[in-house]
Amino acid sequence: MIQTPDLHHVDTWVFDLDETLYPADAAVMSQVIEKMTDWVQREFSMTREEAHALQQHYYTTHGTTLNGLLVNNQVRDLAAFLDFVHDVDHSVITPDPQLADHVAALDGRRIVYTNGSRKHAEKVIDRLGLNGLFEDLYDIEAADFTPKPHRAGFERFTGHFSITPQSTVMFEDSVKNLQTAHEIGFTTVLVHPPVEALADGATPEPLIHPDHIHYAVDCLRTFLGDWHVAADTAKKTTP
CATH class of the missing domain: 1.10.150 (DNA polymerase; domain 1)
Structure with a gap:
């Protein structure tokens, strides 16, 4: 599996919401x-x-x-x-200004794609401090209640936004959701928390991931930061 992020082909950045934009140890x-x-x-x-x-x-x-x-x-x-x-205590999420800076610096479209409700997504985005950074929040109702990982849901999502899968990256905490994303042509990034960060009773997905996972990382903020460093370095070394 390639470890150095290479996302120069990406013009659309798709983010899952829960336990992707915020850490899994936040009890949401x-x-x-x-x-x-x-x-x-x-x-x-x-x-x-x-x-x-x-x-x-x-x-x-x-x-x-x-x-x-x-x-x-x-x-x-x-x-x-x-x-x-979704009537839960969102104050357990810690605001993340560094993540906000990294997301804001991404060139291209930024979209949240969640199996949850729009109201829930708005509360999470607000709590994290990511307001105004996404083109849209695509929720389960917008998907006509067809959830990830079902292909029909992904096709409805890509059609709604006229997305070109080959220039799209998706960040997700679910291996099975990324399987479908890979099948339709997305670059895939699994945000996999350390086992000790999982909620009590949660079953961690395998640490050895199948070929449809292009990158596996334990922190979205760090991954995006590394990507920006790599992109800036490439710009400086390009004649």
Whole structure:
């Protein structure tokens, strides 16, 4: 796997949201998972253990818990579901001015592509201090509730923004989401946290990654900083 970033062909920068733009040790997704379990437990009158097992089954089988509920016709008010599960404490995210500087310095289009809701994305972006740095935030509703890693969702996303995959890089914390991104032609960067940074109960993905991962890094901020240094050096040495 190539370690030195070479992204000179890139004119579109696509970022996943959760545990990509902010570190995995920020307890956001653990709150969302708890809220999803709350919702399933309440709606289906299950025990906590049964609700968590169903939530995890839907996530593993269908890409997201919501997609599993939709496939099984088990959710009526989509907006209410998204509002409920994303009603979490965003103050656990630490503002990141260095990341903001690195993102602002990227040449080309910058887009957030998330399986979460737009309201949630806006709160995360605001908390990080990244307001005004992205062309758009593309959420699960914009994707007509077809989540990553499903190819139909990616095709809807690329079509919406008239993206050329061969000049696009995607930053993600999910190996399976990057599999689809690679299949349609994206350069792929896996943002993989150190195992000790994962939330309690989380299962780390393998540290040896398949060929569809072009770069594997443990810190987005550091990777982008290294990229800018490499790009600046290349400019200075080019006749």
